[in-house]
Amino acid sequence: MRIALFVTCLADTLFPAAAKATVRLLERLGHEVVFPPGQTCCGQMHINTGYQRDALPLVRRHVRTFAPYDVVVASSGSCVGSVRHQHATVARAAGEASLAARAEDVASRTYELSELLVDVLGVEDVGAWYPHxxxxxxxxxxxxxxxxxxxxxxxxxxxxxxxxxxxxxxxxxxxxxxxxxxxxxxxxxxxxxxxxxxxxxxxxxxxxxxxxxxxxxxxxxxxxxxxxxxxxxxxxxxxxxxxx
Missing domain, CATH: 3.40.50 (Rossmann fold)
Known part of the structure; x- marks a missing residue:
C-alpha cells in the first residue's frame, strides 16, 4: 500500500523520532511511505484558540496536499482529530461548501497510527521487540x-x-x-x-x-x-x- 505521511508540527520541529519510526515500521511491514512536501500545520492550534479565519488557508493547503493519496497516516491522535472533526466545519463556516466536501473526503482517508495498523492493514503483531x-x-x-x-x-x-x-x-x-x-x-x-x-x-x-x-x-x-x-x-x- 502507498501511504502518505502527515508529519505534524510537533514531530517536525521537536520529536522527529516518532515520524521516522512510523516510516520504518510501515516500510518493514511492506508498504511504501511518501512524504508530500507541500504539507504544513493542519491549523489545529488556530482553530482551538478561536482563529478560524486564519486556519482556513491551512485547511485549504492540507486538503490540496493530501487529496491525491488514498491513505494518510499521522502519529498524532490530536492532529488526526483536527483533520477529521474540524477541517470541514471551518470550511463550511467560511461559506466554502466545496472545500468542506473535499476536506471530508481527505478526512475519511486519514488515520492515527494504531487505527491504520489494526483497522486498515489488519495487523496487531508488527514484529516489535522492546525489553522494558x-x-x-x-x-x-x-x-x-x-x-x-x-x-x-x-x-x-x-x-x-x-x-x-x-x-x-x-x-x-x-x-x-x-x-x-x-x-x-x-x-x-x-x-x-x-x-x-x-x-x-x-x-x-x-x-x-x-x-x-x-x-x-x-x-x-x-x-x-x-x-x-x-x-x-x-x-x-x-x-x-x-x-x-
Missing amino acids: RVTYHPTCHSLRMLRVGDKPLRLLRHVRGMELVELPDADQCCGFGGTFALKNAETSTAMLADKMRHVLDTGAEVCTAGDASCLMHIGGGLSRMDAGVRTVHLAEILAATEES
Whole structure:
C-alpha cells in the first residue's frame, strides 16, 4: 500500500523520532511511505484558540496536499482529530461548501497510527521487540475524539520482551491540552502531578502514548522530578526490533 505521511508540527520541529519510526515500521511491514512536501500545520492550534479565519488557508493547503493519496497516516491522535472533526466545519463556516466536501473526503482517508495498523492493514503483531516495563497513557483526543479504544494496547500486547503494566486512572487527562497548559497553568500542573503519580505507581521504566504533545508534558514533569522514567512514542516502540 502507498501511504502518505502527515508529519505534524510537533514531530517536525521537536520529536522527529516518532515520524521516522512510523516510516520504518510501515516500510518493514511492506508498504511504501511518501512524504508530500507541500504539507504544513493542519491549523489545529488556530482553530482551538478561536482563529478560524486564519486556519482556513491551512485547511485549504492540507486538503490540496493530501487529496491525491488514498491513505494518510499521522502519529498524532490530536492532529488526526483536527483533520477529521474540524477541517470541514471551518470550511463550511467560511461559506466554502466545496472545500468542506473535499476536506471530508481527505478526512475519511486519514488515520492515527494504531487505527491504520489494526483497522486498515489488519495487523496487531508488527514484529516489535522492546525489553522494558511499559505503561500506556491514552491521550484525550485519541480516546474521546477518535475513539481508538484498545487498539494501541492490542498492538503493545504483541511486543516481544515487553512487560505492559496498567496505568491507574488511565483515562484522566494529563493536563496539557495545548494552550490550556499556558492559560490554566496551576490546574494543568495539578493534573500533571496526578498523572505522574500514577505513572510512578506502576514501576514502569517507560510511559508511552500516541501523541508527542502529551508525552512532552508528562516527560517534562518526570524529568524535573528526576524520576528515572522515560517517555517514548508508541511508534518508536512498535518500530523497535532486536536488530535496531
